[in-house]
Amino acid sequence: MTRSEHRPRRMPQVAGAGIAALLALSACSSSDSSAKSDSSASASVSDKLSGDVTVFAAASLKESFTTLGEQFEKAHPGTKVTFNFGGSDTLAASITSGAPADVFASASPKTMKIVTDAKDNASEPATFVRNQLEIATLPGNPDKISSLKDLTNSDLKVVLCDKTVPCGAAAQKALEASKLKLTPASYEEDVKAALNKVVLKEADAAVVYKTDVKAAGDKVEGVNFPESAGAINDYPIALLKDSKNAETARAFIALVQSAEGQKVLTEAGFLQP
Template sequence: MTTRPTHRRTLQPAVGGTALLLALSACSSSAGASSAGDVKGTVTVFAAASLKESFTELGEEFEAAHPGTKVTFSFGGSDALAASITSGAPADVFAAASPKTMQIVTDAKSAAGEPATFVRNQLEIAVVPGNPEDVATLEDLTEPGLKVALCAKEVPCGAAAQKALDGAGLRLTPVSYEQDVKSALTKVQLKEVDASVVYKTDVQAAAGKVEGVEFPESAGAVNDYPIVLLKDAPNAGAAEAFIALVRSGQGRKVLTEAGFLTP
């Protein structure tokens, strides 16, 4: 996974901070609301790679609203993150890119309460700037000689891509299967492949480094993103407050500006 600079968002002193605090007070996760005294210390969030830019921004806003807190993130493929959680990795919050990968955690009884869907995401074809191979449709990816990267089928973006291909009756053998969506996108950025199937949010985050090609089959393979407080969360109080921020109006604004769809 390649790290790219994150654009930081500064809270407006008279409006942003106040609105955020109100949102955190009004919203709660399925596990219950937090008191102001609980919002302290470090919150560890395991989140799908496609959430990197928006969650990093929300983490900064959370820390600004609660001096003395720190939000640390582990971004990656949802399946790998779920496996880490069920193997005992210490974390407070899990945000997955599909209900199927979240179910790994709930089936293992590692979640505290029911996960809540907070956004949705749709696929897009990422191509090299200028689209030199003239990719215009999903079917174009099956052309001989075209180099394509896909997410591994176990990863939500890979499962969604396969669903779209199956729905269109297409067979595609990529040159590589990647372990998360950012890795698939990086293949295009480095011009190691001609195209990859990623999320619209990833194309938007990499503006100028790739171009996006929409395709109608993506409408039948939209992923829901659930979030949950983990059962053995080391900092449950602050974790609940972070989930409340993600699900608040302020959180939704950040996420939709990043290209995510509302549930």
């Protein structure tokens, strides 16, 4: 066998090895390029989040949203989340009157609708949590309140949220379903104001949310009542179309809806949607 007869066998092996090496090199190069591209894209998205975001949110969200705002600012240096907490109806009126805001988180679909109906002022709302009522009493429950009916006792000083506020509308729904009539000592502008009356011992009891009773700690005592199951409020959140910082506002909404955000909210006593 001559030397020239060996060449045809060796040449394909060398070529095959060369091609394999080239393919492997190409794959590595492609993988590295893809990784760099993904990393670059991720950094680019992160870098884009900056500036201020103003969130109008129901008073009952104060503790949990404050925590989420701090988490958001830490995750995205250069951003700042400013909150305006209050009764959902008051916040809705402010927004429709032109108050600058990027996000609206309401304690009921009804108050959100005030905003969405006003000249298509917001994106499609999404329910992110729900909340249930509870009776807040003085520490130790000295009046032995155990039911919604007990609140109709004329010797008790009871406060409710105003009927136009979601927590007040829910309380009214529970009372009507139970065929109970309750004349409160006062109607308060939002759930925190109603709770504060009990905290300051200016009232014997208040119908508020479970989340507010939990946030108050040992300053009040909570009493569950079965009628509350029929008056649970859905909480919708929406991006306002006049937002000056829509991308960062969307990112905050995404945090609220994320597993991390839901954990903060459920730990505060909210129910998942």
